Amino acid sequence: MNKRFLLMVLVLLALTVPMAAHAQTDAMTAADPNANISWPPVVYVLRGSFEVRGTANLANMTNYFLEFRPLNASLQPVGSDTDWFPAVLPSASAVQEDVLGVWDTTLVADGLYELRLSVNVSAGSPVVISVSPLRIENVPSPFAAVPTAFPTAFPTLAPVQVQPTVAVQPTATPDRGPIARITTPNGNVRQGDGLSFPIVLSLPQGTELSIIGVSTTGSRWYRVQAPNGQVGWMSPDIVETSGDLTGLPGVVPPPAPPTAIPTLIPATGVPLTPVPASSANLVAGIAVLDPSVPNCNQTFTVGLDVANLGTTATTATGTISLTDVRIADGSTQGSTTGGFPIIQPNQTVRINMPLTISTFHSEGHRITMVIDPGNQVPESNRGDNTRVIEYTLQKASCP
Numbered sequence: 001m002n003k004r005f006l007l008m009v010l011v012l013l014a015l016t017v018p019m020a021a022h023a024q025t026d027a028m029t030a031a032d033p034n035a036n037i038s039w040p041p042v043v044y045v046l047r048g049s050f051e052v053r054g055t056a057n058l059a060n061m062t063n064y065f066l067e068f069r070p071l072n073a074s075l076q077p078v079g080s081d082t083d084w085f086p087a088v089l090p091s092a093s094a095v096q097e098d099v100l101g102v103w104d105t106t107l108v109a110d111g112l113y114e115l116r117l118s119v120n121v122s123a124g125s126p127v128v129i130s131v132s133p134l135r136i137e138n139v140p141s142p143f144a145a146v147p148t149a150f151p152t153a154f155p156t157l158a159p160v161q162v163q164p165t166v167a168v169q170p171t172a173t174p175d176r177g178p179i180a181r182i183t184t185p186n187g188n189v190r191q192g193d194g195l196s197f198p199i200v201l202s203l204p205q206g207t208e209l210s211i212i213g214v215s216t217t218g219s220r221w222y223r224v225q226a227p228n229g230q231v232g233w234m235s236p237d238i239v240e241t242s243g244d245l246t247g248l249p250g251v252v253p254p255p256a257p258p259t260a261i262p263t264l265i266p267a268t269g270v271p272l273t274p275v276p277a278s279s280a281n282l283v284a285g286i287a288v289l290d291p292s293v294p295n296c297n298q299t300f301t302v303g304l305d306v307a308n309l310g311t312t313a314t315t316a317t318g319t320i321s322l323t324d325v326r327i328a329d330g331s332t333q334g335s336t337t338g339g340f341p342i343i344q345p346n347q348t349v350r351i352n353m354p355l356t357i358s359t360f361h362s363e364g365h366r367i368t369m370v371i372d373p374g375n376q377v378p379e380s381n382r383g384d385n386t387r388v389i390e391y392t393l394q395k396a397s398c399p
Contacts (some may be wrong), residue, residue, distance in 0.1 A: 034058050035119045035127045038097065042131055047138045049104050049228040052087070056119050057094040058127060064119040065090040065376075066101055067317055071112040075133050084116065086317045086339040089200060090376045091191065093254050102230045105136045107337070178211040178243035180224055180234060185332045186323065187239065189232035193221035193253040198374035200232045202321060204332050209234065211241065213251035223251045280379045281310035282318075282371050284387035285348060295396035296361040303352045304369050304387060308343040310380060317341050318377040320369055322353050327364040327390065333357050340371075361395040 039053040040046060056064035066088040070078040077083070085108075088101025100117065114132035121127070182205050189201040193215040203209075203226065212231070213223035220236045233253060285305030294300040302322060308314060320338040325331060338353040357365065371385040 032058075032127065032129075035064075035117065036129055037100070037115065037117050037131050040115075040131065040134060043133065043135075045135045045137050046103070046105050047136065048106060049102050049230075051229065052100045052103055052115070053098065054100050054117060054129075055095060055097050056091075056100060056117065057096050058119050058121055060122045060124065061092075061094060062120045062122050063090045063092045064095075064100070064117060065316065066103065067116045067118065068103070068108070068113050069116075070108075071114055071133055073112070075112065077114070083341050084317055085341060086319055087115065089198065089319060089374060090316065091200075092257075093191070102228060104228070106138055108136060110136050110138055178241060178245050178248065180209045180211050180222055180239040180241050182207045182209075182238060183240050184238045185325070185330065186335070187234065189224065189226060189230070189234055191232060191254060192256065193217060193219045193233045194256060195235075196257050197233070197254075198257075198376060200374075201226055201230055202323075202335065202373075204335060209239075211243075211245070211248065214245075214248045216250040216252050219253075221253070222248075223253075279310045279312040280308055280314045280343075280345075280377070281381050281384075282314065282343070282377065282379050283307045283309050283384045284369060284371055287367075287369065287387045287389045289389070289391060293394055294355075294357065294391060295394045296398035297356065297358040298396060299354050299356045301352050302355055302367060302369070303350055304338070305348050305350055306340050306343065306371055307348040308345055311345055313344045314342050314377050314379070316377050318372040319374070320351055320353065320371055321373040322355065322367060322369050324355060324357055324365055324367050326360045327366050328360075333359050333365065357393055358398065361393045361398050363393060364390055365393050366390045 034055055034057045037052065037054040040050070052066055065086065067084040068087045069084050072078055087103040091101070103115075112133045112135055114130055115134055116128060116130040119127045119129075182203055185205050187203050187205070187207065188199045189203065189209075190197040191200055207227070209224040209226050211222045212225055215221045215223070215233070221233045222236060222239070222241075223231070224234045225231050283306075285307050287305070288303045290301040290303065304320060306320070318340055320340065322336050322338065323332060324334040326333055334355055334357050336353050336355055338351045340349055340351050343349060355367075367389050369387045372379075372382075375382065
């Protein structure tokens, strides 16, 4: 029995050696206190919408973003070294030991992953920090035991004195505070208090968000917190409010994004056409459904070909927004997002997005896909970033 126990200990030690070395390498990579991921640590299990914490506060920082890629059992990347996918959209706001973003791990398969923070700086190379390996486990293994916390010490109890029975008054439900309810088919949560700010989240009609502040600029935009914990700004024109708004704190929004100023011809004062920020050109190509005729309340896949018909590679990864509406009245029936990697010139990648629609069967539906809806990836032409397809949802087993 002692020999078998010793053999098991030696095997466990051998398995932990390469992982410990990898963890040490990541800790050295994240040594810069102004650009690091402090949570999650290596060899950590993630599930659901997970807050990634750390710091992105370098001098001359233009923006930062989080990406991920899958790893195999040997902790090696699956696919090529350039196959990174967006976990959190780019942000230009500095973060000092706080939430860098919320990663929705339910959009990817369970397994091993590497998480990467990229901080772009003007006139310099980006600073890149990675944490690996991490395990996503939204569906725990059948044999996995869910730990239960027990107290380590119990207080000494005084002798019990019997008191007369007293009627217990019902406890009042805690006040959620003021609420914003979306009244339009889609409600966009933005990085700041204006339409010029990028969209960080798009939610369907009827979604309720907690109001945690109001802009100090006089724009009347609300600082809100979504059900998944993500925080941003919403226009008062697309929500109805409930609750007491008189005690809302004033919140200073981030500065407005810079507006491109056209160059003027000195002699005439006629504006020249601005030079594109990039020679990349993303184009929405072929869109397919699998199965080709979707069934009510059954998950199907929407595939979109994303091509770069420009002369240079894209400078960052990006996202695709997908919205399903009922053709009869334009009401939103479902939505999702997909992510695409850096795409080289004349390269096309197929992005597959799962979707489940369980309303209005035997009717026409329209799917609209938009590449880079927040305009985070520089390119020369954004007029070809949208693809629309229509289909009839089959009844299947729906009532």
